[in-house]
Amino acid sequence: MATKLTYLEDFDVVTCDAKVESIHTTEDNRTDIVLDETCFYPRGGGQDWDTGIISNNSGAKFQVEEVRLDESGVVHHIGTYQSGELKVDDKVKCSVDIERREINTRLHSAGHLVDMVVERLRLPWVAGKGAHYPHMSFVEYDAEITPEEAEAIKKDIEKVANEIIAKGSHNEIRFMPVSEMHTVCKHVPENIPTNKPARVVLYDETFGIPCGGTHVKDVHDIGRITISKIKSKKGITKVSYAVEGIN
Numbered sequence: 517m518a519t520k521l522t523y524l525e526d527f528d529v530v531t532c533d534a535k536v537e538s539i540h541t542t543e544d545n546r547t548d549i550v551l552d553e554t555c556f557y558p559r560g561g562g563q564d565w566d567t568g569i570i571s572n573n574s575g576a577k578f579q580v581e582e583v584r585l586d587e588s589g590v591v592h593h594i595g596t597y598q599s600g601e602l603k604v605d606d607k608v609k610c611s612v613d614i615e616r617r618e619i620n621t622r623l624h625s626a627g628h629l630v631d632m633v634v635e636r637l638r639l640p641w642v643a644g645k646g647a648h649y650p651h652m653s654f655v656e657y658d659a660e661i662t663p664e665e666a667e668a669i670k671k672d673i674e675k676v677a678n679e680i681i682a683k684g685s686h687n688e689i690r691f692m693p694v695s696e697m698h699t700v701c702k703h704v705p706e707n708i709p710t711n712k713p714a715r716v717v718l719y720d721e722t723f724g725i726p727c728g729g730t731h732v733k734d735v736h737d738i739g740r741i742t743i744s745k746i747k748s749k750k751g752i753t754k755v756s757y758a759v760e761g762i763n
């Protein structure tokens with residue numbers, strides 16, 4: 517059965533209570549724990565997985581090193597024991613490493629903010645893939661521009677993005693059928709995963725994002741953004757960015 521994803525429900529869910537459903541040994545001799553629900557974000561959508569601790573009240577402590585979502589919507593918490601051992605049916609407490617989560621959330625939100633600015637600047641670009649890792653943060657668009665245009669747009673995106681960040685916002689989480697997403701989202705991807713609830717995060721009350729990742733509650737929390745590079749090649753324009761204090 518699919519794992520209930522508690523981090524989807526609110527912006528700052530970093531702990532939850534859960535029950536152990538199954539425990540397996542992985543090929544590399546680590547332990548793979550499946551719970552009935554989890555606040556750990558699995559890698560996906562260009563955002564990295566959470567790390568943290570799963571513990572019970574008899575002293576077992578499991579270090580979550582890697583989190584994966586499988587095709588059935590089951591989340592696998594892969595890692596090693598620091599003390600004791602967990603058993604199937606154990607009641608456990610999940611605690612996400614807040615510092616790492618915050619970095620991933622700010623980087624991921626910064627990528628969506630770039631999308632929002634692209635729309636505000638009325639650039640006719642369609643967003644493609646993105647990566648929001650500390651060592652590599654970019655968003656790709658289906659567009660081709662000249663190096664001169666790239667230089668001008670780089671400055672514009674950075675300026676408008678930092679204006680939006682300085683002003684702040686009230687972001688909101690909504691769940692809705694995929695068929696209704698177009699009412700708040702300009703682009704609804706055709707490949708929205710069906711193994712997660714259809715979720716839209718509304719930035720600044722106007723910009724709807726179909727996304728199951730973790731997001732800042734207010735764009736102000738992203739911190740200052742720098743557009744480090746815009747490169748256009750073979751119909752793809754790649755906007756690389758950095759967030760102050762992270763990368």
Ligand SMILES: [Zn+2]
Binds near residue numbers: 628726727728729
């Ligand atoms: Zn996203």
